[in-house]
Amino acid sequence: MSCVNVIEKDRNVIINPLKTCQPLGAMFAVTGINKGFPIVHGSQGCSAFVRYGFARHFREPSEIAVTALHEDAAVFGGRTNLVSGIENLALRFNPDVIGIITTCSSEIIGDDVYGFADTARGNLKEKLGEAADNIEIIPINTPSFVESHYKGYDNAINALVNHLARKDEPNEKVNIIPGIINPGDIRELKHMLASMDTDGIFLTDISDPFDAPLRPSKTKEIPYYPKGGTTVDELRDSANSLGTVSICKYAGSGATSLEREHKVPSAIETPPIGLQNTDQFVRNVSKFTGNSISEELLDERGMLVDSMADNAARYLHGRKVAIYGDPDLTTGMARFVGELGMEPTMVCTGVKYPDFNPDMEKISKETGSDIDVLYGQDLRAVEVYLKENPVDLMVGNSDGRLIALDLGIPLIRMGFPVYDRVGYQRQSVLGYRGGLYLMDLITNTVLEKYYEPTHWKLQQ
């Protein structure tokens, strides 16, 4: 009998976190809007650190403004900073959307960001006239001391649809809430939708903003804006879609709001990582659109199955894998390594969410392997655990690289951030093709680490 052993943090102190605070998720979400500009209502570090984090992961510009709270604002409130910050941003950058993202400091000070936003709107109206109406100013509450970056992402998507979605003619589209994933992942989702003759509205779409071509002749300068991102019109139109698929269980509020307010049905699932999760994604899209799975996707599925048949039993079966990172990606990945015949013996997430442990139980039953679930834990817990319970492979972000080095366990890089290798942001781990990519990556890593020393075993 397979079972799940949930191990929770037994200390107060957190050591090498596997999560960050809410504002990051909101900055990520707003960056996925065409001409969308996040303005963080907090200290300079609140934007600088996140911009640094995005820049090193995506190797792209990350333009995020800040209201630069200093001591006077801490004492007297941040009204002047936010009102003038919005105006300066609007007048100089002419964005379509300004997402006001709160922080620990602005929430503790108790700034009325909704009131300040109204003041800024009024001031802009005076200065710009009608044109001011084209700038959507949307407050997003993201107190840093509540939950994690996933909650901030969820709050942002929810604020965007609540503020913008308008009931109109049905549009035959499907809304996708992608979660905090890479440009490559979103492009794969688009490919799958296109293959099923379906147009998607991504809430939101960071694929081009965080992976933009270098084409000086086409680049919008002064101000620089990357191409792409979800347009305001699309965000409005999300109320008229056939359904919303959130592939992030931790960010379903926007989908629920659209269902409640505009009768757009929703499906909130694990991301399409591996065979069965991708099947489920396809079924969800199919359910909303009535379009059945295409021959093209069936072939892609067949290629993944073919590769699994060719290689999984031979090279991967029974190997132990430790997976750490964001909850949706780890859940998806745990199921996929199970499909490959491997054992996800340890899964660790820093973010707590009620669905996580029941999902692990399902995976444990499916795969027949015991899973130690490090729930709401950190990378130090992973390190200590792995010293006692060695595995063949680790899967997770770059923050685990020194642990992997010390323990001599190969690390498959996945999730956010990956800064010590290039190209991961361009690859997809989603969909049948993403499964193939992941499987090749895993298999080649196993071959290099465990077969190369007895190289004759690689002779065909």
Next chain:
Amino acid sequence: MPYKLLEVDKKIPQRKNHVYVKHCSDPEDEIPDCNTKTVPGSMSERGCAFAGVKGVITGAIKDVIHVVHSPIGCTSYGYGTKRYPTTPDMPNGEKFPIENFNLKYILGTDLQESDVVFGGMKKLKKSIIEAHKEFPEATAIYTYSTCTTGLIGDDLDAVAKETSEELGIQVVAFNAPGFCGPSQSKGHHVGNLTLFENLVGTKEPLETTPYDVNLIGEYNIDGDLWIIKEYLEEMGINLLSKFTGDCSHDEICWMHRAKLSLVRCQRSATYIADLIEEKYGVPYIKVDFFSTKYCAENLRTIGKYFGLEEEAEKVIESRMEKVAPELEFYKSKLQGKRVFIFSGGPKSYHLSKPLEEELGMETVAVASQFEHKDGYEKMKSRVKEGTLIVDDPNSLEFEEIIQVYKPDLILAGVKEKYLAHKLGVPCLLIHSYENGPYMGFEGFVNLAKDMHRNIYSPVWNMLEFEEEPAVGENAEIPEDSSEKQETKPENTGELA
């Protein structure tokens, strides 16, 4: 008029006083306004005071634990960000048991809503005790106030005192919440004061020599310090204490015993040199080891101070022999290339002249995120007529500077690098380097090499698809990429 309102700043005219074009007829004290509050929503590149203290000052120390008293973000972002390598070597000859300890761990209190309401001091105390239990090998525990704990008024000093007594290990509180001061510079200051007040003078070195120095404000970015250490040791000078590159907690405790302090980063660490001089009478000199000329000059000054002139000459001679031919090559390649230096602080004045005099480049603009008056004075004195000097440039100004001043290369940080690339200009990381170290004689060659690589990367000549490429154009890497500027399409100037 030396102050200049850039086109992109028309809506925020207060920026005019931060942008300055050097002119010989200006009064000497005319410099950009600096170290003032940031314009909200301007897209400044500055960070916060917490970044200044943990990211710059204390993050380089090899044997201490950092407990960040914050909601989770500050702790996550404080993790191993800067390229500060350390050796496990301790002053007593032993090895610290965990390699790269400073890069490997960060701890925090992960404050929740209830902590914000009821106060976080109990949680901090528990966290510090647990931190000690988890890493008993650490020499000391440093804890940091952040925006949240600054606002709710948690008394970190009290917790530090209490836990110090309870654990029998020094616990030091750094009170630099993110909102204090105009930039990360405030955090540098707090870091200096805190370390001086709590550490300096509390321990005695195991042994002393007549040639003991403190190397202050050198953080060993990508191994910079190891280069300088080699020179000084060859001269017979003993690095009694480093502040804080590859240093141990105890070294800071006996900084008062040095014969001389050398202040390398004069923005972030002159404070402690001043304090040590004032209280303990240890004199200091400001040193600059970037480029062969400054490095040689300063080694000579140090040699003269200790009567080790010949030893200094030997070091200089042996290194120059090695690097001169290489630098000659790079000079021939970099001659006339226009460079825009946008550093955090002093690198703008460390590098402006050497790039011109030793590598034949032209410094067309310099900028800094957080320099103060003294830094800008130095910057102004070391650039030629017409050079643009900008305090705290924002991203639109950055774009305008690129358009107007047409640099062939930008030296800046990771937040600026990819924007520069999108606009068709190579940008080299100057905060934590690309293939450093960049300091000293060999380091200057590394810098020249990296600048050369960036400017001459073949990609810059292939930015656009051409229907009919000129014959033979792709056959070799062009010697000169200045044609890039001509092929660069005109900016429409259209507001997107």
